[in-house]
Amino acid sequence: MAKQKNIKPAASDSGNQQNDVYHIPVMLKEAVDALNIHPNGVYVDCTFGGGGHSREILKRLNEEGRLIAFDQDPDAKRNLPDDERVIFVPHNFKHISRFLKLNRFDKVDGVLADLGVSSHQFDEAARGFSTRFDGPLDMRMDPSQAVTASVILQTYTQQQLHKLFEQYGEVTNSKTLAAVIVQQRNSNSYQTIEQLKQALQSVVKGNPNKYFAQVFQALRIEVNEELSVLKELLEQLPGILKPKGRAAIISFHSLEDRLVKNFFKKGSFEEEIYNPFERDEKEKIFNIISKKPIEASQEEQKMNPRSRSARLRVAEKI
Numbered sequence: 001m002a003k004q005k006n007i008k009p010a011a012s013d014s015g016n017q018q019n020d021v022y023h024i025p026v027m028l029k030e031a032v033d034a035l036n037i038h039p040n041g042v043y044v045d046c047t048f049g050g051g052g053h054s055r056e057i058l059k060r061l062n063e064e065g066r067l068i069a070f071d072q073d074p075d076a077k078r079n080l081p082d083d084e085r086v087i088f089v090p091h092n093f094k095h096i097s098r099f100l101k102l103n104r105f106d107k108v109d110g111v112l113a114d115l116g117v118s119s120h121q122f123d124e125a126a127r128g129f130s131t132r133f134d135g136p137l138d139m140r141m142d143p144s145q146a147v148t149a150s151v152i153l154q155t156y157t158q159q160q161l162h163k164l165f166e167q168y169g170e171v172t173n174s175k176t177l178a179a180v181i182v183q184q185r186n187s188n189s190y191q192t193i194e195q196l197k198q199a200l201q202s203v204v205k206g207n208p209n210k211y212f213a214q215v216f217q218a219l220r221i222e223v224n225e226e227l228s229v230l231k232e233l234l235e236q237l238p239g240i241l242k243p244k245g246r247a248a249i250i251s252f253h254s255l256e257d258r259l260v261k262n263f264f265k266k267g268s269f270e271e272e273i274y275n276p277f278e279r280d281e282k283e284k285i286f287n288i289i290s291k292k293p294i295e296a297s298q299e300e301q302k303m304n305p306r307s308r309s310a311r312l313r314v315a316e317k318i
Contacts, residue, residue, distance in 0.1 A: 065085055075120060264286050
């Protein structure tokens with residue numbers, strides 16, 4: 001049996017409790033099982049957060065195994081385990097290829113991404129992610145970036161706002177919503193969550209909690225460029241995964257899930273145009289491991305309501 005003298009435990013019991021408060025990892029066992037961990041392999045956790053998925057990966061690695069953990073949120077760094085096998089990259093995972101090369105990793109055995117907002121981010125009023133608190137209209141996962149939700153509300157055109165709420169939030173009256181936001185900009189600077197909620201009272205349709213959740217989702221996706229970042233990650237997977245290497249992606253809304261599903265299936269985002277005179281089929285890049293998205297168990301959904309919308313898709317590089 002290999003000696004582990006240079007490896008300290010990934011976390012103590014108290015550490016686990018602290019990190020669980022920071023973020024409860026969704027489909028922990030299902031996601032890490034899906035990676036088919038090789039004990040001496042190299043794995044990437046694109047969304048380190050509270051470190052739950054990373055700690056589970058580390059349990060299955062020997063002293064030769066390595067984990068590269070990405071997280072652009074500086075708060076996540078305090079959850080790092082004291083473990084020499086971990087390389088932490090305090091940047092967005094869209095830079096995955098670049099930082100793997102900088103750390104002298106050509107190919108890896110697996111990539112995991114949990115695309116959801118962490119519990120910590122939702123529960124910190126100052127981050128502006130949740131409708132439950134009053135706080136600044138921020139919503140940046142990387143606090144160093146310039147664009148906040150407030151900036152978007154103050155500067156986007158009515159047409160831009162309309163498309164944003166329609167496509168990213170599926171807000172039923174997105175056109176009216178955009179018009180009201182623009183009309184009130186002269187008298188409302190949209191600096192805080194409460195200011196925005198008060199300004200929109202006249203246009204709320206149906207359940208106010210659901211309505212504002214859709215509005216906030218749309219703003220958050222735009223602030224963090226979540227869909228374009230996901231596309232960048234997916235496009236890099238064929239170049240960084242070893243043959244038989246796996247990608248496990250957990251998404252939380254249909255736009256993300258559709259991107260993952262289509263890329264795993266086709267290896268691109270291009271629309272397929274049928275040509276009866278063209279018989280050459282594109283060479284497959286991935287074998288689909290999960291024909292249907294894997295969902296959280298009923299037990300997990302009861303314990304962690306945020307897992308209800310989670311969808312896990314898994315593919316293996318050919």
